[in-house]
Amino acid sequence: xxxxVRLRTGNSPSSIxxxxxxxxxxxxxxxxxxxxxxxxxxxxxxxPILLAKLTRLYITCNELDLASRVFRTIPYPQRKNNxxxxxxxxxxxxxxxxFDRAIDLYYEMVESGVTPTNFTYPFVLKACSSLxxxxxxxxxxxxxxxxxxxxxxxxxxxxxDFYAKCGCLVDARKVFDKMYDTDVVAWNAMxxxxxxxxxxxxxxxxxxxxxxAGLSPNSSTVAAILPAIGEGNQLSQGKTVHAYCxxxxxxxxxxxxxxxxxxxxKCGCLVYASRVFDIMGVKNEVTWGAMIGAYISCDFVSEAxxxxxxxxxxxxxxxxxxxxxxxLRAWTKLTDLSGGRxxxxxxxxxxxxxxxxxxxxxxxxxxKCGTIEDVVRLFxxxxxxxxxxxxxxxxxCAQNGKAKEAIVIFQEMQLSGIKPDLATMVGFLPACSHLAxxxxxxxxxxFSAVSGFTTETxxxxxxxxxxxxxxxxxxxxxxxxxMQKRDIVSWNAMIFGYGIHGLGxxxxxxxxxxxIAGLRPDDVTFICLLYACSHSGLVxxxxxxxVDMNQxxxxxxxxxxxxxxxxLLGRAxxxxxxxxxxxxxxxxxxxxxxxxxxxACKIHKNIELAEEVxxxxxxxxxxxxxxxxxxSHMYSAAGRWDAAANVRIAQRDLGxxxxxxxxxxxxxxxxxxxxxxxxxxxxxxxIYRKLEDxxxxxxxxxxxxxxxxxxxxxxxxxxxxxxLYHSEKLAVTFGILSLGSDKPILVTKNLRICVDxxxxxxxxxxxxxxxxxxxDASRFHHFxxxxxxxxxxx
Numbered sequence: 001x002x003x004x005v006r007l008r009t010g011n012s013p014s015s016i017x018x019x020x021x022x023x024x025x026x027x028x029x030x031x032x033x034x035x036x037x038x039x040x041x042x043x044x045x046x047x048p049i050l051l052a053k054l055t056r057l058y059i060t061c062n063e064l065d066l067a068s069r070v071f072r073t074i075p076y077p078q079r080k081n082n083x084x085x086x087x088x089x090x091x092x093x094x095x096x097x098x099f100d101r102a103i104d105l106y107y108e109m110v111e112s113g114v115t116p117t118n119f120t121y122p123f124v125l126k127a128c129s130s131l132x133x134x135x136x137x138x139x140x141x142x143x144x145x146x147x148x149x150x151x152x153x154x155x156x157x158x159x160x161d162f163y164a165k166c167g168c169l170v171d172a173r174k175v176f177d178k179m180y181d182t183d184v185v186a187w188n189a190m191x192x193x194x195x196x197x198x199x200x201x202x203x204x205x206x207x208x209x210x211x212x213a214g215l216s217p218n219s220s221t222v223a224a225i226l227p228a229i230g231e232g233n234q235l236s237q238g239k240t241v242h243a244y245c246x247x248x249x250x251x252x253x254x255x256x257x258x259x260x261x262x263x264x265x266k267c268g269c270l271v272y273a274s275r276v277f278d279i280m281g282v283k284n285e286v287t288w289g290a291m292i293g294a295y296i297s298c299d300f301v302s303e304a305x306x307x308x309x310x311x312x313x314x315x316x317x318x319x320x321x322x323x324x325x326x327x328l329r330a331w332t333k334l335t336d337l338s339g340g341r342x343x344x345x346x347x348x349x350x351x352x353x354x355x356x357x358x359x360x361x362x363x364x365x366x367x368k369c370g371t372i373e374d375v376v377r378l379f380x381x382x383x384x385x386x387x388x389x390x391x392x393x394x395x396x397c398a399q400n401g402k403a404k405e406a407i408v409i410f411q412e413m414q415l416s417g418i419k420p421d422l423a424t425m426v427g428f429l430p431a432c433s434h435l436a437x438x439x440x441x442x443x444x445x446x447f448s449a450v451s452g453f454t455t456e457t458x459x460x461x462x463x464x465x466x467x468x469x470x471x472x473x474x475x476x477x478x479x480x481x482x483m484q485k486r487d488i489v490s491w492n493a494m495i496f497g498y499g500i501h502g503l504g505x506x507x508x509x510x511x512x513x514x515x516i517a518g519l520r521p522d523d524v525t526f527i528c529l530l531y532a533c534s535h536s537g538l539v540x541x542x543x544x545x546x547v548d549m550n551q552x553x554x555x556x557x558x559x560x561x562x563x564x565x566x567x568l569l570g571r572a573x574x575x576x577x578x579x580x581x582x583x584x585x586x587x588x589x590x591x592x593x594x595x596x597x598x599x600a601c602k603i604h605k606n607i608e609l610a611e612e613v614x615x616x617x618x619x620x621x622x623x624x625x626x627x628x629x630x631x632s633h634m635y636s637a638a639g640r641w642d643a644a645a646n647v648r649i650a651q652r653d654l655g656x657x658x659x660x661x662x663x664x665x666x667x668x669x670x671x672x673x674x675x676x677x678x679x680x681x682x683x684x685x686x687i688y689r690k691l692e693d694x695x696x697x698x699x700x701x702x703x704x705x706x707x708x709x710x711x712x713x714x715x716x717x718x719x720x721x722x723x724l725y726h727s728e729k730l731a732v733t734f735g736i737l738s739l740g741s742d743k744p745i746l747v748t749k750n751l752r753i754c755v756d757x758x759x760x761x762x763x764x765x766x767x768x769x770x771x772x773x774x775x776d777a778s779r780f781h782h783f784x785x786x787x788x789x790x791x792x793x794x
Contacts, residue, residue, distance in 0.1 A: 036054055036070075048074050048075055048078035048079070048082075051070055051071075051073055051074045052074060052078075052082055052085050054070050055067050055070045055071045055074070055085060055088070055089070056085070056088060058070060059088055059089070059092045062096060064092055064093065064096060067089065067092065068089070068101075071085070071089060076112075079112075080112055080113060080114055081114075083109075083114055083115065083116070083117055083120075086105070086109045086114055086116075086120070087117065087119050087120050087123065089105055090102045090105050090106055090109070090120060090123045090124055090127075091123040093105060093127065094123045094124065094126045094127040094130075095126070097130075099127040099128075099130045099131045100127070100131060100133075102123065102124055102126075102127035103124060103127050103128065103131070103133065103136055106120065106124040106140065110143065115147070116143070116144075116147070118149050118152045118154060118155055119154075121140065121143075121144050121149065121152075121154075121155045121158060122154050122155060122157070122158035124140055125137060125140060125141075125155075125158040125159060125161070125162045126158065126161075126162075128140065128162055128166075129161055129162045129165045129166070132165070132166050134166045134168065137159075137162045137163070137166065141159055144159075150178075151178075151179075151180060153179065153180075153181055153183070153186070156175055156176075156178070156179045156186065157179075157183075157185055157186045157189055159172075159175045160172045160175050160176050160186060160189040160190055160193070161189040161192075161193065163175065163193070164189060164190060164192065164193020164194070164196065165193060165196065167197060169193060169194060169197065169199075169202075172189075172190060172193055173190070176189075176190050182213065183215075184210075184215050184216075184217075184218055184220075184221070185220075187206070187210045187213075187215060187221070188218075188220050188221050188224055190206055191203060191206045191207065191210070191221060191224050191225060192224035194206055194228070195224050195225050195226075195227050195228035196227070198227075198228060198231045198232070199228065200228045200229065200231065200232030200234060203225055203228040204225070204228075204237070207221070207225060217244075218250075219245075219248075219250040219253050219255070219256050222241060222244070222245055222250055222256050222259070223255050223256050223259045225241065226238070226241065226256075226259035226260060226262065226263045227259070227262070227263070229241065229263050229267075230262060230263040230264075230265070230266030230267060231266060233266070233267050233268075234267070235264075235267040235268075235269055238260075238263045238264065238267060241260075241263075242260055245260065251276075252281070254280065254282045254283070254284060254287065257276055257280050257287070258284075258286050258287045258290050260276050261273040261274075261276040261277050261287070261290055261291060261294060262290040262293070262294065264276065264294065265290065265291070265293060265294025265295075265297050265298065266294075266297060268297075268298055270294060270295065270298045270300065273291065273294045274291075277291045283317075284317075285317050285318070285319075285320045285322075285323060286320075286322075288307070288308075288311045288317055288323065289320065289322045289323040289326055291307060292304045292307050292308055292311075292323060292326045292327070292330075293326045293329075295307060296326060296329050296330050296333065299333070301330045301333050301334055304326070304327075304330045305327065305330055305339075308323070308326075308327050308330075311323075319346070319350070321352055321355055321357070321358050322357075324343060324346070324347060324352065324358065325357055325358055325361045327343055328340060328343050328358075328361045328362060328364075328365050329361060329364075329365075331343060331365060332361075332364055332365040332368050332369070335368055335369050335370075336369075337366075337369040337371060340362075340365040340366070340369060344362060347362075356382075356384050356385075356386060356388075356389070359378065359382045359389065360386075360388045360389050360392055362378055363375055363378055363379060363382075363389060363392040363393060363396070364392045364396075366378065366396070367392055367393065367395065367396025367397075367399070367400070368396070368399075370400050372396060372397060372400050372402050372405075375392075375393055375396050375397075376393070376405075379393050385416070385418070386418065387413075387418055387419070387420065387421050387423070387424060388423075390409065390410075390412075390413040390418060390420075390424065391421070391423045391424050391427055393406075393409055394406045394409055394410055394413070394424060394427045394428055394431070395423075395426075395427030395428075395430075397409065397431065398427060398428070398430045398431040398434065399430070401434070403430075403431040403432075403434035403435045403437075404431075404435060404671055404673075406427075406428065406431035407428075407431055407432070407435070407437065407440055407671070410424070410428050410431075420447070420451075422453050422456060422458070422459065425444055425447070425448050425453055425459055425462070426458050426459060426462055428444055429441060429444055429459075429462035429463065429465070429466045430462065430465070430466070432444060432466050432470070433462075433465050433466045433468075433469040433470065434469075435664050435666070435671050435748060436469060436470045436471065436664065436666065436746055436747075436748040436775055437470070437666045437669075437671055438470040438471070438472065438666060438746060439666055439668070439669045440666070440669060441463075441466040441467070441470055443669075444466075445463055445466075448463070455484055457483065457484075457485050457486065457487055457489075457490065460479055460480075460483045460490065461487075461489045461490050461493050463476070463479045464476045464479050464480055464490065464493040464494055464497060465493050465496075465497070467479065467497075468493070468494075468496070468497030468500065468501070469497075469500070469775065470746065471501075471746045471773040471775065471780060471782070473497050473498065473501045473503070476493075476494065476497050477494065477497075480493075480494045486517075486519075488519060488521075488522055488524075488525070491510070491514045491519060491521075491525065492522075492524050492525050492528050494510055495507045495510055495511060495514075495525065495528040495529055495532060496528040496531065496532070498510065498532055499528055499529075499531045499532030499534075499535055499536075499779075500531075500535070500775075500779045500780055501779070501780045501782070501789075502535050502536050502779060502780065502789055502790050502791075503532070503536065504532040504533050504535065504536025504537075504538045504541070505536065505538070507528070507529060507532035507533075507536075508529070508532070508533075508538075508541060511525070511529055520553070521553060521555075522555070523555050523558060523560075523561070526545065526546075526549045526553075526555060526561060527560050527561060527564060529545055530542055530545060530546060530561060530564035530565065530568065531564055531567075533545065533568055534564055534567045534568040534571055535571075535778070535779045535790075537571070537572060537791070539568060539569070539572045539574070542564075542565065542568040543565075543568075546561065546565055549561070559587075559590055559592065559593065562581075562582075562585055562589070562593055563592050563593050563596050565578075565581060566578050566581060566582060566593055566596040566597050566600075567596045567599075567600070569581060569600075570596060570597055570599065570600020570601075570603070570604075571600060571603065573600075573604050575597070575600060575601065575604060575606055575609055578596075578597050578600060579597065579609070582594070582597065590620065591617055591620050591621070594613050594616050594617050594620070595617065597609075597613050598610055598613045598614060598617065598630050598631070599630060601613060601630075601634070602630050602634055605634070607634055607635070610630070610631060610634055611631070614631045631647050632647040632648055635647065660675050660676065661675065661676050661726065661727045661728075661749065661750065661751045662674065662675050662727055662749070662750045662751075663675075663727035663728045663730065663731040663747050663748065663749045663750075664731065664747065664748045664749075665731040665732070665734055665735045665745065665746070665747050665748075666746070667734070667735065667738045667739065668738075672731070672734060674727045674730040674731045674734070675727050676722075676725060676726050676727050676730075677722070677725045678725075678727065678730055681730075681734070683734060683737065686737060687730055687733045687734050687737065688725070690733050690736065690737055691724055691725070691729060691730070691733050692724075694733070694764060694767055694768075695724060697763075697767045698760060698763040698764070698767065701763050701766060701767075702763075703759065703760060703763045705723045705724075705756055705760075723754075723756045723757075723760075726754060726756070726757050727749065728747055728749050728753060728757045728761075728774055729757055729760060729761075731747040731749075732745055732747055732761065732764065732772055732774075735747065735772075736764075736768055736770075741768075741769075741770065742770070743770070744770060744771040744772070744773065745770065745771070745772045745773070746773045746774075746775070747772070747773070747774045747775070748774075748775045748776075749774060749775070749776045749777065750777060751776065751777050752776050752777050752778050753774055753776040753781060757774075758781065758788065758792070761774065761781075761783045761788075762783055762786045762787065762788060763786065764783075765783045765784055765785060765786060766785065766786045771783065771784045772784075
């Protein structure tokens with residue numbers, strides 16, 4: 001039909017109306033715009049009827065902006081009386097979005113004096129469901145009640161769906177129970193709401209009640225319950241539903257088949273998921289996304305990426321944001337930054353908007369790949385953030401050594417009005433552990449208790465780790481004892497906590513309690529146990545447990561166990577035995593095993609063996625700067641300055657850079673960091689004066705600086721000055737100045753505490769009459785009354 005030919009200036013409104021009726025039948029947008037241009041030029045034809053038909057045409061053609069523009073030009077009296085057109089507009093926005101426009105239009109309709117009908121409410125309630133706009137939905141429900149429409153079956157079904165999707169299942173059930181006639185659609189709304197929130201038991205009870213009411217589940221019912229079965233990992237029930245689908249011929253429906261393969265994937269039954277996928281005649285983008293997601297859930301990441309390529313190349317299906325999110329998860333699992341960056345580039349080139357889900361997935365990918373700069377940049381670019389966004393960046397910072405940044409972002413999250421959830425606290429507590437930020441950790445504990453999170457095993461495990469690493473192993477034990485349910489991680493965390501505090505006997509007793517409780521230790525348990533023995537000088541016990549691990553518990557030692565044993569023997573001065581132990585290993589020792597022996601050589605000043613071990617490390621290829629530093633320090637302590645310089649040159653030539661010693665102390669919830677000789681702190685002058693005053697008192701008590709631990713060829717007086725301003729001494733002194741005289745001081749250091757600082761802190765506890773705790777890279781040192789609990793064994 002060529003509408004342009006028929007349009008003339010003299011056309012009557014009735015003839016144009018007939019043209020519009022034909023346009024509505026054919027949905028011809030191009031011809032509709034031609035007619036619209038004619039109306040704009042000939043305003044005498046702009047009758048309310050014609051404008052209403054033009055609005056409907058644009059709605060039919062999904063041109064909602066044009067529809068709204070024409071709708072606004074309809075004179076107010078005629079627009080007010082055309083409730084059908086209002087319903088058309090609200091329905092269009094409720095289905096296509098923006099959903100908030102549907103709600104706004106409803107309120108405008110009511111305020112204009114237009115009385116909604118029973119067709120209005122299902123549309124606007126659908127928009128409320130999509131936005132999770134609970135308050136708006138309740139207000140609209142009240143409007144329907146006042147108009148006497150609450151008993152309408154369509155409105156009731158929409159209300160059930162709305163309340164269920166907003167998580168108000170009790171309210172949904174109240175509406176449902178008051179319905180005079182509950183058809184399959186109403187039951188499906190109730191069932192899908194329960195399934196949506198992962199309530200497997202409630203979902204299956206509703207299915208039974210539905211059948212008892214004389215109604216048979218249809219394909220929509222099956223599609224609704226499959227997610228709950230998958231989330232509940234109820235494979236046998238899923239197979240039963242699959243059989244029902246085959247009997248009723250539902251399995252050929254693409255929605256049901258997609259739900260079945262998704263369910264099998266979530267239940268870990270990838271073979272069945274693949275079979276369903278392979279026999280499907282029709283596959284849409286949701287189907288491909290579900291199959292890719294199933295591969296990823298079952299850790300078949302490479303296969304997932306192959307399927308994605310097959311989808312793009314062989315089937316012509318375009319990537320959707322959901323599929324892109326799944327592919328990003330695959331690269332995240334592989335910690336493949338280059339692959340993740342390629343997907344990010346595709347997102348930008350394809351013009352995908354940064355949805356909240358996609359932004360969060362990108363954040364998680366960059367965080368797990370360790371590129372925190374990208375995480376922070378992306379986080380700042382995201383306009384909308386939720387708890388998942390903050391959880392990704394907080395845990396990413398904590399896992400990549402940016403604990404202070406994690407604490408700052410956690411505070412920003414609270415100020416933004418987003419309430420931390422369980423995952424937030426699980427990610428935040430390790431940041432407190434890393435910095436020994438006890439006050440932040442204790443506040444997190446209080447918040448978790450008030451929020452009901454402390455009933456969760458994962459939170460309690462994080463609290464045990466936090467308190468142990470903040471020097472409060474006694475509180476860690478209280479948390480452990482009060483746990484409702486303990487898993488293997490709980491026991492391992494507590495054993496390790498005792499180990500880092502040098503409480504080896506307590507660790508062994510807890511290990512026995514673990515066996516009495518009926519829990520079988522795993523390989524990590526023995527790493528924690530051997531570590532505890534090593535740091536408590538329990539050589540005989542460590543040897544026994546290493547043998548029993550294999551003989552009694554059938555656990556084959558891995559490299560970490562061998563490292564613990566070398567460390568145990570080396571710390572005890574049994575260097576030759578440690579060397580023989582390495583040579584008898586059934587596998588080739590790696591750099592870490594030899595490094596443990598090299599550290600022991602430093603403790604016991606055995607330069608000859610250290611040189612031999614260092615050569616072996618060089619042959620294997622050093623992994624870090626630590627081994628160079630140890631050997632260089634040993635040469636310096638022996639006065640072999642040229643040899644020390646040669647080691648540092650080799651270190652530099654290989655591109656290794658020594659990490660500077662850094663110490664932290666928490667004062668009133670603020671973490672202060674210091675490096676050796678640091679004068680950047682606002683209170684540096686005061687700190688230096690206090691240190692110099694204490695040095696005089698320390699010398700009176702017999703302190704003499706350990707100048708052999710200054711690894712520079714300088715005069716004795718300068719060596720004493722260098723030692724005095726080590727980072728741990730600066731942090732302790734600031735704690736003395738800032739905290740009350742009865743307050744203990746906890747300092748964390750990124751490296752092993754030096755011998756001179758260890759000696760000096762004993763004297764400082766006598767002078768200040770307070771307890772000082774230092775957590776170094778190896779263990780805790782609790783200083784009190786001139787004694788350290790490590791017994792100079794670290």
